[in-house]
Amino acid sequence: MTDKIISAKNVELKFGKGSEEVVALKNISLEVGAGEFVSFIGPSGCGKTTFLRTVAALENPTSGQILVNGVSPDEARTNRAYGYVFQSAGLYPWRNISKNVSLPLEIMNYSREEISKRVSRSLNLVELNGFEKKFPWQLSGGMQQRASIARALSFDADLLLMDEPFGALDEIVRDHLNEQLLDLWQKTGKTICFVTHSIPEAVFLSTKIVVMSPRPGRIVDVIESPFPTSRSLEIRDSKEFISISQRVREGLRSGYDHNENKG
Amino acid sequence: MTTMRIRAKKFLKKIAGKILPILTILFLLTVVWYFFTIYLNSAMQIDRYDKQGISWNTSKLVLDTMSQERPKLPAPHQIAEEIWETTVQKKITSKRSLIYHSSITLSSTIVGFILGTLLGVVLAVSIVENRAMESSLMPWIIASQTIPILAIAPMIIVVLNSLGFSGLLPKALISTYLSFFPIVVGMVKGLRSPDIILVDLMKTYNSTKVDIFFKLRLPASVPFLFTSMKVAIAISLVGAIVGELPTGAVAGLGARLLTGSYYGQTIQIWSALIMASILAATLVFSIQAIGYLVSKKMGYTNEEA
Numbered sequence: 061m062t063d064k065i066i067s068a069k070n071v072e073l074k075f076g077k078g079s080e081e082v083v084a085l086k087n088i089s090l091e092v093g094a095g096e097f098v099s100f101i102g103p104s105g106c107g108k109t110t111f112l113r114t115v116a117a118l119e120n121p122t123s124g125q126i127l128v129n130g131v132s133p134d135e136a137r138t139n140r141a142y143g144y145v146f147q148s149a150g151l152y153p154w155r156n157i158s159k160n161v162s163l164p165l166e167i168m169n170y171s172r173e174e175i176s177k178r179v180s181r182s183l184n185l186v187e188l189n190g191f192e193k194k195f196p197w198q199l200s201g202g203m204q205q206r207a208s209i210a211r212a213l214s215f216d217a218d219l220l221l222m223d224e225p226f227g228a229l230d231e232i233v234r235d236h237l238n239e240q241l242l243d244l245w246q247k248t249g250k251t252i253c254f255v256t257h258s259i260p261e262a263v264f265l266s267t268k269i270v271v272m273s274p275r276p277g278r279i280v281d282v283i284e285s286p287f288p289t290s291r292s293l294e295i296r297d298s299k300e301f302i303s304i305s306q307r308v309r310e311g312l313r314s315g316y317d318h319n320e321n322k323g
Numbered sequence: 324m325t326t327m328r329i330r331a332k333k334f335l336k337k338i339a340g341k342i343l344p345i346l347t348i349l350f351l352l353t354v355v356w357y358f359f360t361i362y363l364n365s366a367m368q369i370d371r372y373d374k375q376g377i378s379w380n381t382s383k384l385v386l387d388t389m390s391q392e393r394p395k396l397p398a399p400h401q402i403a404e405e406i407w408e409t410t411v412q413k414k415i416t417s418k419r420s421l422i423y424h425s426s427i428t429l430s431s432t433i434v435g436f437i438l439g440t441l442l443g444v445v446l447a448v449s450i451v452e453n454r455a456m457e458s459s460l461m462p463w464i465i466a467s468q469t470i471p472i473l474a475i476a477p478m479i480i481v482v483l484n485s486l487g488f489s490g491l492l493p494k495a496l497i498s499t500y501l502s503f504f505p506i507v508v509g510m511v512k513g514l515r516s517p518d519i520i521l522v523d524l525m526k527t528y529n530s531t532k533v534d535i536f537f538k539l540r541l542p543a544s545v546p547f548l549f550t551s552m553k554v555a556i557a558i559s560l561v562g563a564i565v566g567e568l569p570t571g572a573v574a575g576l577g578a579r580l581l582t583g584s585y586y587g588q589t590i591q592i593w594s595a596l597i598m599a600s601i602l603a604a605t606l607v608f609s610i611q612a613i614g615y616l617v618s619k620k621m622g623y624t625n626e627e628a
Contacts, residue, residue, distance in 0.1 A: 118526060137529055140528065140529055144523075144527040146520045148518075150520050152539070154622055156622055167538065168528065
């Protein structure tokens with residue numbers, strides 16, 4: 061119907077009551093269109109993960125409205141509209157890689173043939189074919205995270221929510237996975253929301269960068285990226301890349317300043 | 324050929340590494356035991372010499388303290404001899420066969436253990452799935468274990484007898500009474516062990532509570548279950564033996580202990596005790612082996628691939 065995959069209006073979310081009340085999200089308004097790659101960047105406590113969890117219906121906003129695919133997040137969850145990738149791979153140690161990828165498919169009652177077809181296709185996308193029978197502890201951290209991405213891809217949701225998926229990995233592995241993710245995004249045409257701590261990662265990957273700030277968690281800047289969807293690691297040395305990085309950094313700093321003035 | 328030899332050597336080293344420490348302790352225990360045998364039994368032996376007017380010296384005394392018929396503390400070789408005579412040299416069907424008595428105790432241990440495990444798992448599941456169950460059941464479960472089993476065992480048996488149950492079942496129920504507890508505690512912990520993100524992940528698939536239970540909580544609890552089962556089977560055996568004591572049971576290791584104490588036959592008591600501990604060790608080891616195989620089959624283990 062609409063090509064707006066996510067649309068949030070004045071979303072506010074509070075945890076706790078009285079003096080222990082924490083405003084995790086305040087006045088968040090944002091639209092994410094189909095096929096976009098949106099990064100959420102900001103320091104800890106800025107609400108970027110909370111916002112992602114709200115989109116996934118793992119948290120409920122205190123006020124304001126949020127729509128995913130034009131319906132409420134909970135309805136979207138029921139429709140299995142999104143795949144979620146957590147910071148840790150979260151693979152089940154008693155299932156081998158192919159069984160881990162097939163977990164959502166089993167829950168969604170796919171047929172056996174369909175499951176095996178989808179598992180091999182998803183593993184193909186993250187270049188993990190050949191590791192079907194391995195157990196998680198036999199894989200490196202980067203491979204585990206790729207397996208968890210394959211798991212999120214397996215049921216073909218159009219929206220991929222990724223919460224610092226590469227946060228625990230070293231820089232070299234991270235670069236490689238970023239390229240792979242970009243490749244995967246172009247191949248599948250999915251909409252991706254990506255939470256990160258890293259400025260280069262955000263600038264390199266995104267079509268839109270959402271800069272957030274803590275206490276209360278809010279959006280301080282939204283930057284549209286001028287880079288084409290098809291890009292390589294070299295763009296990181298370009299002028300535009302550096303200037304966007306600067307703008308992100310300024311956004312982050314203004315959040316902090318604001319905070320200090322307050323007190 | 325050489326690789327095989329290296330492997331064999333490695334294997335032997337591994338075994339030696341595991342068995343040597345055990346043997347060392349066993350050796351030390353035996354030495355201490357012999358010392359106490361001589362020390363504890365000598366007073367009675369000297370008394371006997373005096374009464375019968377027998378002249379004696381130290382070496383005669385030492386030898387005699389280790390061959391009394393009803394010593395305060397029998398020597399290890401006397402117990403070994405008794406066990407040998409009552410296992411290998413007796414027909415299994417004989418009332419004096421220790422294997423016969425062990426099998427009686429073993430069968431109620433196993434029945435009690437199985438019932439206890441089932442009860443424990445059912446209670447744990449209801450506690451994990453229902454908050455109200457936790458607050459209403461948990462205090463009673465803990466309270467049940469504070470009652471001395473020796474006090475409650477005769478009551479259980481008397482009540483069950485008057486209800487028409489006798490023989491194996493009342494004894495087994497005492498084992499159940501003891502063994503369900505570690506299972507409940509271990510299983511509750513195991514069922515709650517999955518990381519919060521794994522539960523969230525299941526929610527993002529819009530999975531039902533049943534899915535979360537069977538695909539996540541239950542498999543995650545398996546290692547916890549086996550750890551608890553090791554404790555449970557050992558105390559099941561204790562329960563079965565205790566269950567045989569107050570009833571004047573005629574068969575079972577508990578009965579052997581009881582008749583032994585009636586007639587002051589310390590050698591018989593000690594051999595029943597040793598038999599019980601061998602049984603316990605075997606049971607615990609079996610559970611451990613099954614647990615190892617199961618977790619290996621599940622892909623859990625990362626020990627020495």
